[in-house]
Amino acid sequence: MTSKKRVGVLISGRGSNLLSLIEACKQPEFPAEIVLVVSNRADAGGLQHGTRNNIPTQVIDHKQFATREEFEDELTAALEAEHVDLVCNAGFMRLLTENFVDHWLNRQLNIHPSLLPSYKGLNTHARVLADGSLITGCSVHFVRTEMDSGPLIAQAAIGVVPGETEESLAARVLAVEHVIYPYALHLVASGAVVVENDRVKYGDKLPDLEQPENGSDWFIVPRA
Numbered sequence: 001m002t003s004k005k006r007v008g009v010l011i012s013g014r015g016s017n018l019l020s021l022i023e024a025c026k027q028p029e030f031p032a033e034i035v036l037v038v039s040n041r042a043d044a045g046g047l048q049h050g051t052r053n054n055i056p057t058q059v060i061d062h063k064q065f066a067t068r069e070e071f072e073d074e075l076t077a078a079l080e081a082e083h084v085d086l087v088c089n090a091g092f093m094r095l096l097t098e099n100f101v102d103h104w105l106n107r108q109l110n111i112h113p114s115l116l117p118s119y120k121g122l123n124t125h126a127r128v129l130a131d132g133s134l135i136t137g138c139s140v141h142f143v144r145t146e147m148d149s150g151p152l153i154a155q156a157a158i159g160v161v162p163g164e165t166e167e168s169l170a171a172r173v174l175a176v177e178h179v180i181y182p183y184a185l186h187l188v189a190s191g192a193v194v195v196e197n198d199r200v201k202y203g204d205k206l207p208d209l210e211q212p213e214n215g216s217d218w219f220i221v222p223r224a
């Protein structure tokens, strides 16, 4: 195969999505490898997933910088020092300015625990329950300056079940996040998708997707 895309992952917290990407990248045929993990918080639990898997980690504390742009320039310098091709935001909880977004345009992915463009921002599951929504899910998209916005790459939906709590819903959506993010990265890194007119365009051949055990209660788009 052609050489693997070099990926930098940005985190702020526990890093369970980072771990799902690390595990996916261990597959020999996976078209990407993680070469750097950066956290804006020194106490991010997810940093341990990097160190345990021999991936370089860095803490770049946004509070040490006078402006968002200076923080972002430091992020870009760290990513470029590792010759990163693609950036994956995995629970990275900083708003990004066009300075960073434009630099990594169509090379930066984000995962969000809702069916975008619905329920951008925080507390998505509580709001889904408060609205009585019957379906929710998660989305992976290319990053734009507006929070949780940008061309959608893949989405997965699950039904909201009777008796659901915020915690149960968060856990069931997270399990699906762990499938969809590696899948979306596979699509991008393999060149199976491109962005045209600010929409994702899918090639003829999409990679196979392994269905999770509870596959009967969710579905994913696009289907290979």
Ligand code: GAR
Residues within 6 Å of the ligand: 013, 014, 015, 016, 017, 018, 046, 090, 091, 092, 111, 112, 113, 121, 148, 174, 177
């Ligand atoms: C995930 O649910 C992710 O979708 C969400 O933060 C969580 C991080 O968990 N991201 C956003 O809300 C982005 N707007 P993790 O650290 O275990 O991957």
